[in-house]
Amino acid sequence: MYAKKNWLIGGILMLALSAVPPVCQGMNMPDSITLDSLVQLYDKVKFDHTKHIKLIKDCAECHHHTTGTLVENPNCIRCHKNSSETKVVACKGCHSAQPFSAETLSEKNNKLYHQDKPGLKGAYHQNCMGCHTKMGGPTGCLDCHPRNKAGDALYNSGDHAPKKTQKNTASHGH
């Protein structure tokens, strides 16, 4: 009985491994990534990297020309046709957490390309939401990151939801 179960687990593992694209095998990459750039309003997101690799298989789908297969996007191919893998692969390595600060704006102005590179938050959401919409993944804000108390206060939601009676008296008071 036990042997049978072990065999089954082994088989599943084998299958799972074969699902990982060969380019990613043996690479030093995280199984799970904690995304905490919105920690002021939302709980940290535990991004299941392995799960997404299994689903998408092509690293370049998210990582552009930095890793995995060569790019196919005609706009990127103009420069990155034969680009080799880069040292920095993490999103935050290229996508700034402060995309609209004076420094970033002047930096962008001096660049010939990648002037329209989104910030870290924009990059995450555009990529994740875009794919989730296509693939039927979760797309609600709280599906990926539950809001904390400060977040509830900002959105006037949860404990901070406007009380109907209060509002009525307030509007009478005006």
Added chain:
Amino acid sequence: MKRRDFLKGCMICGTASSLGISKKAWGSGSFEGYPEGMGVLVDLTRCIGCRSCEAACNKEQQLPEPIVPFDDQSVFEEKRRPSEEAYTVVNRYEQKDGPVFRKIQCNHCNEPACLTSCFVNAYTKTKEGAVIYNSKVCVGCRNCMIACPFNVPAYSYSSAFNPIVKKCIFCHETRLKVGKPPACVEICPQEALTFGHRKDLIKIGHERIKETPDKYVDHIYGEKEVGGTGWLYLSGVPFEQVGFDNTLGNEPIISNVKEFLGTVPMVLAIWPALFTGFHLLSRKKGHGDDHGQDAHATKSEQEGGKK
């Protein structure tokens, strides 16, 4: 002064002043915003209708508590416009390929109609690109609300004693002035709002259209409309289908009135002189006639005396 010389003088003065004025008015029509003016590029194809911008604006500008939470999507059932309680609102438009969301707030025109219409100069277009409002000098005429081609300024009718005009000020005091993006831009998860120098945003907008022509309508709303606006828009569906007014034209609102306004100083300067001249001439003539009659009378009297 001879009558002919007087009229000649009037003609010369009139022509000279009207030429001078029209030159000045022409200059005001070609203003394309301050070179370092900031703006925001709104990409409607990216907006997911999360209303985070509304929430951030509410807190940043210390606006009153909303009626429903900011994560409540039921507000999309009707088309809203900015009010004294919300400087920005997002509306939903059902389209063939799913809903399209459109954020509304002050567009911070290069040549604001509100500013033009204000006779106490309560409005200022700052060098950073914001159109701000000084409630201390406002007399509450609300001409700006009528003048705005985008129906943006709201009025705090709820305040009985100190009602003021209320509208988005690009977070000028708290953020723009110190080089920070407005609160709505900062919170937008999708980066549907891109903050930057207006001239750069126009380049970025055209670049996005060029790279993904199937995704966008080939137009940046606000690049030229009413003389150009600080807030610019990209859309995947025709603009008029998502609440944009495509009939405004590219001339700033001031162009509709500047020719008329240009004649006002001319009228003020020429007409008094002209009509005083007419008056003097007619009086002189009348006086002369009287004189003639008098002379005639004296003559007849003299004649009578002789008889």
